[in-house]
Amino acid sequence: MDCGLHASVPTVGRVELASSAARACALIEARQTVLPKRLAAPGPDEGQLQQILRAAGAAPDHGERIPWRFVIVPPLARTALAEVFAQSLAERDPAATAQQLAQAREKAHRAPLLMLAVARLAPTAADKAPDDERLVSAGCAIQNMLLIATAQGFGSALTSGKALQSPGLRALFALKAYERALCFINIGTAASSRLRRARPLPADYVSALEPIP
Numbered sequence: 001m002d003c004g005l006h007a008s009v010p011t012v013g014r015v016e017l018a019s020s021a022a023r024a025c026a027l028i029e030a031r032q033t034v035l036p037k038r039l040a041a042p043g044p045d046e047g048q049l050q051q052i053l054r055a056a057g058a059a060p061d062h063g064e065r066i067p068w069r070f071v072i073v074p075p076l077a078r079t080a081l082a083e084v085f086a087q088s089l090a091e092r093d094p095a096a097t098a099q100q101l102a103q104a105r106e107k108a109h110r111a112p113l114l115m116l117a118v119a120r121l122a123p124t125a126a127d128k129a130p131d132d133e134r135l136v137s138a139g140c141a142i143q144n145m146l147l148i149a150t151a152q153g154f155g156s157a158l159t160s161g162k163a164l165q166s167p168g169l170r171a172l173f174a175l176k177a178y179e180r181a182l183c184f185i186n187i188g189t190a191a192s193s194r195l196r197r198a199r200p201l202p203a204d205y206v207s208a209l210e211p212i213p
């Protein structure tokens with residue numbers, strides 16, 4: 001990733017800024033998905049967890065509505081989540097085998113730190129912050145958390161799946177009608193490493209608006 005400095009950056013402080021930019025680039029590049037089955041203990045300690053959670057609060061938030069929230073799933077609550085995963089699978093596939101149900105349950109017990117990311121969408125049609133903005137803000141908050149976890153040396157992954165939209169999960173997390181479960185955030189110690197995927201280049205996703213003649 002090119003993290004060159006703008007020419008207007010004054011000479012004084014240039015070295016410091018350049019090294020900050022290089023560090024930020026290295027951090028962004030270093031983040032990669034480490035699937036929950038490869039996330040082992042230890043997870044973040046209390047101080048690290050607070051740092052991760054504070055990073056979410058630095059996300060852009062139009063109108064300062066805090067259009068997201070995160071629900072930590074501590075070890076003692078994992079069994080209830082496991083039952084929701086199994087129940088959701090059984091509802092989708094009544095022929096699911098005992099082994100498949102056990103696999104679904106096991107997903108709740110993998111990552112040392114597990115959080116549900118919830119978007120708080122507009123509670124009423126009159127609310128001025130549209131859902132698109134709220135979802136973008138949620139994505140920024142989640143990425144902030146992933147980056148801090150990476151800087152702390154942890155592996156992380158976002159996971160989704162059909163159970164996210166199930167009535168059982170909505171009930172377990174007491175989601176309001178205007179709230180949407182977005183994904184789980186999994187954080188822990190990477191038990192093994194994998195090659196990072198080749199990232200797309202700006203040419204793959206950037207264009208410029210043609211001036212109107």
Ligand SMILES: Cc1cc2nc3c(=O)[nH]c(=O)nc-3n(C[C@H](O)[C@H](O)[C@H](O)COP(=O)(O)O)c2cc1C
Pocket residue numbers: 031032033034035158159160161182183197
């Ligand atoms: C909202 C969201 C949900 C995701 N859910 C899953 C998932 O259920 N299972 C999975 O293997 N990866 C999931 N991912 C991770 C992507 O597969 C991963 O980010 C992508 O492959 C790019 O790899 P990287 O994160 O290492 O750059 C999810 C990503 C996002 C943004």
